[in-house]
Amino acid sequence: MQTFTPREIVSELDRYIIGQNKAKRAVAIALRNRWRRMRVPEELKDEIAPKNIIMIGPTGVGKTEIARRLAKLSQAPFLKVEASKFTEVGYVGRDVESMIRDLVELSVNMVKEEEMENVKVKADELAEERILDLLLPRRVTPDEQPEPKFPPTDSNVLDFDRAKTGRHDIPGNEAEILQPKVEDTDTYDKTREKLKKLLREGKLDERPLEIETREKNTPMVEIFSASGIEEMDINIKDMFGNLFPGKTKTKKVLVKDARNIIATEEAQRLVDMDKVVSLAVKKVEETGIIFLDEIDKIAGRESAHGPDVSREGVQRDILPIVEGSSINTKYGIVKTDHILFIAAGAFHVSKPSDLIPELQGRFPLRVELDSLDKDDFVKILTEPKNALVTQYVALMETETVTLEFKKDAIDEIAQMAAQVNERSENIGARRLHTILEKLLDEISFKAPELSKKKIKIDRAYVQEKLKDIVEDQDLSKYIL
């Protein structure tokens, strides 16, 4: 489980998101509280409910971005869903419980990955042995013939005679070592040792090898996941899964790739799935985080009709999950009491108070995100690790065009973005994307012809390209 302190979480978020300190603090505290709860005496532990958060802020100011970065940091099962995707029970769409099922699925994969990492050394060893088996099949007397797991195909077996005459793609003098009479177990073992050495040194890497892999065969059965039926969906999959067990398929690959493929297969075999599942469910129950984006889209009360009809219904469906209930998943029952929910929404039209009161009560923390101004834009353009300007420079680099943004150009772009946001609609940092795209339109198109050139972008260039559009309100509504 994560050991980041709130300060560390905030500073990690700072690398990607400019400003929005209140929101960063709130999520950092919430994350740390999970860690704290795990250390509280058992009797109290169950009583401590997560402090769910609503992030409120205009569009394009970093709500979703905070969630995305938090997901990477949290090292906990983290699911981001759009609340608008759900519909009330009985309507077509996803039922709300599917978010818990998805979260568990995610957690299972996460834990499985970890467990596979734990058995990696063993799996690598086994893979090595299996490749050696393929290259140099054991000769066994007929009565002790074991069931060959991966019967050697002829093309794999090292042909020692051919190797000797140099017609094989084994490095010449190494081939000399590989010419024992295989009947003799003593020599067999020695040869195997030598082959193993070659394999470890990577000398056999480029050799083609035929291996058998088991293909996962889940027939494509897509069933509408209206509640109730989804459960059936699972059973049908299991049923078919048994009907058509994975086919084996022979593949020709290089030894180096075969090693990875077989090692993964072995690792999967070594992992105890029962343990994985129980760990994964526990992980969800204790550390799971669900980010409910676009929550404002389901705010709004009964009175509405048409597409609005199911909004309140969705809220009512979500409520028990947020409050804590037991959800049936294919990995068993999952309790949602301690899952942390972070909701976010622009709340342009609706307000948090338009949510049903019960739901409001389950989100005690409200943080507002600030709208972004020119100074923020300057920073967003240049500071984050993945800053837009850095992205464009890297893109042009691939065409051997060197882009250089002057300071005054950045200033001008930020200024224009703020101006357009003010005059037409405020779409926050997304405005920078549209402006930059327009600004670099010509260079992007001509880049292949400009190779090896260095292009400086300064205030004059920005003004020349964009001034007319920005000044003309009607035009900028369409173009920027």
Ligand SMILES: Nc1ncnc2c1ncn2[C@@H]1O[C@H](COP(=O)(O)OP(=O)(O)OP(=O)(O)O)[C@@H](O)[C@H]1O
């Ligand atoms: N404070 C910020 N710092 C850095 N980049 C930002 C910031 N705010 C927004 N961006 C960038 O702007 C784009 C849109 O941001 P994001 O998706 O977070 O918006 P949002 O707040 O979720 O808006 P919406 O309400 O429309 O969903 C992203 O590419 C993001 O990188």
Ligand SMILES: [Mg+2]
């Ligand atoms: Mg968003």
